[in-house]
Amino acid sequence: MELIALYGLNLVYTIAVLALVVLGLAVVFGLLGVMNMAHGEFIMLGAYSALIIQQAGLPYILALPMAVLVCGTVGFLVEYAVIRHLYRRPFDTLLATWGLAILIRKAVEGAFGRDYKSIEQRLPGTVSVLGVDYPAYRLALLVVIVALFAGLLIWYRRSNTGARIKAMVQNPALASAVGIDTAFLSRATFIFGVSVAGLAGVLLAPLVRVEPYMGLDYLLSSFFILVVGGLGSLEGLLVGSTVIGGTDVVVSAISDKTAGYLSILIISILFLWLRPNGLYAKR
Amino acid sequence: MRSVSGLALIGLLAVPFIWDSFTAYQLGLYILYGMVGQGIALCWGRAGFLPLGQALFFGIGAYLAGSVLRSEPGWLLIVVAFAVACLVPALLAWIIGALVFNRQTGSGPYFSLITLALAMLGFQLANSMEWLTGGFNGMTGIGGLPGIDTYETLYFVIVGVFACTSIALAHVLRSPFGQLLSAVRENEDRLQFFGFNTGLLKAFAFAVSAAIAGLAGALYAPHQGIVTPQAVGFLLSAELVIWTAVGGRASLAGPVIGAVLIGFLAAGLRDDFRYWEVVVALVFIIVVLRLPLGIAGFLSQMLRMIGITVDRPRKPERTNELPPNSSEAAPDLRFVDVYAAAGPVKILNGLDIAIKHRGIHCIIGPNGAGKTSTLNAMTGKLPIVGGSIHWQGRDVSDIRPYLAASLGIGRKFQVPSVFTGLTIRQNIDIALWANRLSLSDQFSMEPYRWKTALLDRLETRFPFLRDDDQLAGALSVGQRQMLDFAMTFVTEPDLVLLDEPCAGLSTAETRQMIEAIAALNTETRSTSIIIEHDMDVVEQLSDHVIVMHNGTLLANGTLQEVRDNPDVKKVYAGGTK
Numbered sequence: 012m013e014l015i016a017l018y019g020l021n022l023v024y025t026i027a028v029l030a031l032v033v034l035g036l037a038v039v040f041g042l043l044g045v046m047n048m049a050h051g052e053f054i055m056l057g058a059y060s061a062l063i064i065q066q067a068g069l070p071y072i073l074a075l076p077m078a079v080l081v082c083g084t085v086g087f088l089v090e091y092a093v094i095r096h097l098y099r100r101p102f103d104t105l106l107a108t109w110g111l112a113i114l115i116r117k118a119v120e121g122a123f124g125r126d127y128k129s130i131e132q133r134l135p136g137t138v139s140v141l142g143v144d145y146p147a148y149r150l151a152l153l154v155v156i157v158a159l160f161a162g163l164l165i166w167y168r169r170s171n172t173g174a175r176i177k178a179m180v181q182n183p184a185l186a187s188a189v190g191i192d193t194a195f196l197s198r199a200t201f202i203f204g205v206s207v208a209g210l211a212g213v214l215l216a217p218l219v220r221v222e223p224y225m226g227l228d229y230l231l232s233s234f235f236i237l238v239v240g241g242l243g244s245l246e247g248l249l250v251g252s253t254v255i256g257g258t259d260v261v262v263s264a265i266s267d268k269t270a271g272y273l274s275i276l277i278i279s280i281l282f283l284w285l286r287p288n289g290l291y292a293k294r
Numbered sequence: 295m296r297s298v299s300g301l302a303l304i305g306l307l308a309v310p311f312i313w314d315s316f317t318a319y320q321l322g323l324y325i326l327y328g329m330v331g332q333g334i335a336l337c338w339g340r341a342g343f344l345p346l347g348q349a350l351f352f353g354i355g356a357y358l359a360g361s362v363l364r365s366e367p368g369w370l371l372i373v374v375a376f377a378v379a380c381l382v383p384a385l386l387a388w389i390i391g392a393l394v395f396n397r398q399t400g401s402g403p404y405f406s407l408i409t410l411a412l413a414m415l416g417f418q419l420a421n422s423m424e425w426l427t428g429g430f431n432g433m434t435g436i437g438g439l440p441g442i443d444t445y446e447t448l449y450f451v452i453v454g455v456f457a458c459t460s461i462a463l464a465h466v467l468r469s470p471f472g473q474l475l476s477a478v479r480e481n482e483d484r485l486q487f488f489g490f491n492t493g494l495l496k497a498f499a500f501a502v503s504a505a506i507a508g509l510a511g512a513l514y515a516p517h518q519g520i521v522t523p524q525a526v527g528f529l530l531s532a533e534l535v536i537w538t539a540v541g542g543r544a545s546l547a548g549p550v551i552g553a554v555l556i557g558f559l560a561a562g563l564r565d566d567f568r569y570w571e572v573v574v575a576l577v578f579i580i581v582v583l584r585l586p587l588g589i590a591g592f593l594s595q596m597l598r599m600i601g602i603t604v605d606r607p608r609k610p611e612r613t614n615e616l617p618p619n620s621s622e623a624a625p626d627l628r629f630v631d632v633y634a635a636a637g638p639v640k641i642l643n644g645l646d647i648a649i650k651h652r653g654i655h656c657i658i659g660p661n662g663a664g665k666t667s668t669l670n671a672m673t674g675k676l677p678i679v680g681g682s683i684h685w686q687g688r689d690v691s692d693i694r695p696y697l698a699a700s701l702g703i704g705r706k707f708q709v710p711s712v713f714t715g716l717t718i719r720q721n722i723d724i725a726l727w728a729n730r731l732s733l734s735d736q737f738s739m740e741p742y743r744w745k746t747a748l749l750d751r752l753e754t755r756f757p758f759l760r761d762d763d764q765l766a767g768a769l770s771v772g773q774r775q776m777l778d779f780a781m782t783f784v785t786e787p788d789l790v791l792l793d794e795p796c797a798g799l800s801t802a803e804t805r806q807m808i809e810a811i812a813a814l815n816t817e818t819r820s821t822s823i824i825i826e827h828d829m830d831v832v833e834q835l836s837d838h839v840i841v842m843h844n845g846t847l848l849a850n851g852t853l854q855e856v857r858d859n860p861d862v863k864k865v866y867a868g869g870t871k
Contacts, residue, residue: 231407269419
């Protein structure tokens with residue numbers, strides 16, 4: 012019984028973390044059509060922001076605004092210098108952001124070195140849930156993620172800005188004709204997406220290895236989730252996270268990590284073959 | 295062009311004598327990387343899809359050759375091992391390509407990310423399968439090729455293999471297959487309506503690139519004497535794409551120039567300058583934004599500015615006349631109670647149509663009646679949710695576009711859809727090859743000589759079609775309509791679907807187009823279905839009129855019968871029936 016509860020908690024936790032990781036890419040790729048190959052690198056920048064805060068001896072909570080500052084600034088510069096010219100040219104954005112990913116990786120490697128960094132846990136200890144002692148930080152993270160998604164969902168459905176974004180996604184020409192500043196809105200959406208990635212980096216930093224190449228795994232799992240779930244809806248994002256996270260956890264438990272990775276890769280290829288628009292296609 | 299390549303080869307062979315054998319040894323490695331880059335250029339520069347995990351195939355080739363070379367084998371076994379090192383990656387690439395490209399047209403990012411993920415997987419497997427690959431420390435103790443000194447003569451073997459693959463690739467690029475890949479890049483959807491399974495074309499190109507990568511990897515094993523998981527990883531994959539992009543993806547020389555140039559620069563600078571790779575990444579971004587054809591493209595532009603042009607090889611004269619392609623059977627097209635929907639909107643709503651006579655059938659009806667959707671449904675562009683569609687006794691209800699074309703259904707879209715980056719001659723070639731090109735023809739130069747009596751007549755009717763070297767993208771909208779129209783008829787389809795063929799044409803052009811439709815329909819004894827709003831056009835062309843309204847058949851018969859129909863009068867007078 013306790014074992015099942017533990018597996019259940021682990022599964023929920025894995026899915027929630029994946030949903031958090033994919034959110035930034037889902038915004039940028041799903042809404043703007045920009046396949047941001049540097050998505051994982053923005054998560055990495057978030058984690059290094061936490062490292063900077065830790066090294067400076069400041070309260071850990073400041074890592075969150077720090078990550079938004081770092082990723083937002085980089086995101087703004089990138090949007091201004093590169094992405095702005097490439098909307099509706101998905102292939103070129105793929106290449107340019109991929110170059111950007113390499114650039115960020117190598118710059119961080121040059122500045123911080125290639126070795127693993129560790130970020131201290133701020134919520135040590137465990138909490139008893141369903142008869143299982145579960146790490147407190149993981150539980151707190153779970154709560155934060157659920158709150159974040161709920162808030163975002165309500166805001167996107169109710170707010171004016173959400174409606175404007177939907178209009179821009181549906182028909183950019185018409186949207187700008189009725190007075191929506193699509194250039195500004197696209198930029199804001201892009202910056203929002205990469206900042207969310209940065210926040211994910213801060214939240215995950217204490218739990219994972221922090222190093223310049225950490226982003227690639229996040230990019231690929233985010234991509235797999237979007238392939239399975241489809242673009243443009245939160246439901247798809249959650250279903251995709253469940254399928255990918257669930258498969259990974261189950262197969263990795265039975266066999267090993269490589270088998271888990273292989274199985275989600277095969278699932279993604281099968282989806283591209285049989286259901287190229289994913290389970291919840293809105294476009 | 296040939297003399298330039300010859301000079302380059304002589305230059306490569308002279309390197310060990312001009313510099314030293316160590317420089318040649320290093321150069322050998324960069325040439326191997328350049329070969330992989332040539333494969334990437336075939337996929338990306340030519341066919342328009344980007345493989346991001348090419349090191350996977352390079353590494354598989356290297357491990358395969360390495361495992362054989364460890365046991366000091368004879369030449370026969372080595373040749374077999376090298377062949378396997380080409381075939382295994384090719385097969386793997388073909389399967390991946392066939393799966394991923396099956397339902398995805400266009401060059402979206404999905405394929406690129408899947409290949410990247412595969413390279414990641416390869417890296418993990420190479421690390422974990424110690425019994426096979428030697429794990430993290432790599433496969434060591436790989437011997438050289440018998441009788442060939444790794445640091446002296448292996449370089450000449452590499453240059454020899456490189457010359458052979460370059461010649462083979464140059465032929466592939468010139469052949470009809472290469473031209474079809476250009477058409478995939480330009481307009482994959484249109485190519486499917488000429489009966490080509492573009493997914494398989496792309497998968498094959500990907501397989502060729504993987505075979506070359508495997509061969510280069512097989513040479514890498516004796517060159518280095520060790521193969522580590524780095525040889526399959528994504529880092530090498532990334533560098534390969536950067537070299538290809540910076541050197542130039544549109545030519546065969548570009549990737550090699552990129553690999554050699556950046557290779558030597560990196561060897562000199564990497565250790566002293568910590569941010570060297572940041573600079574390379576920056577150069578790559580600039581190339582993507584401002585210089586899509588890379589150094590090679592830049593050089594040829596410079597040469598053109600000072601007046602040196604590399605002549606395009608002249609296409610052979612059309613000397614081989616093919617017999618007509620149309621069938622004698624009377625047409626038999628039936629829509630039985632067909633339903634189609636997009637979300638909550640019903641597009642086709644129990645449509646019944648039967649066409650059993652040759653001649654020109656016009657579909658008319660108000661906007662939103664489902665006219666274009668009717669054509670989409672029978673060519674696999676719109677999935678139907680109820681009923682069935684039959685053509686010549688075959689159920690075509692959920693047929694794929696390329697199969698519809700191979701059953702003799704030709705289609706011209708409302709917006710002229712031609713291969714804008716190709717010349718008029720190339721556009722017509724592709725139409726001429728539709729349903730005629732066999733697999734072996736794809737790699738022969740013979741199809742460039744093909745012509746048909748119908749093509750001659752079309753060229754007489756539209757003289758601008760003889761302007762071989764003009765780019766289709768440089769034509770006016772009216773001329774593009776006519777080129778598209780001519781291409782549709784050149785395939786000699788039994789059933790021609792024309793969606794508003796006169797849209798966007800001037801009065802004079804409209805008259806010319808009407809004449810052409812009438813004349814060609816008679817000459818080719820085909821059956822045409824035309825969507826038209828202009829009643830003058832309908833009056834002049836139609837043998838039979840089909841009136842659609844709200845996704846169903848409202849009336850059909852001769853134009854006079856339809857005009858007298860009270861239901862039709864109601865709809866056209868503004869009623870909703």
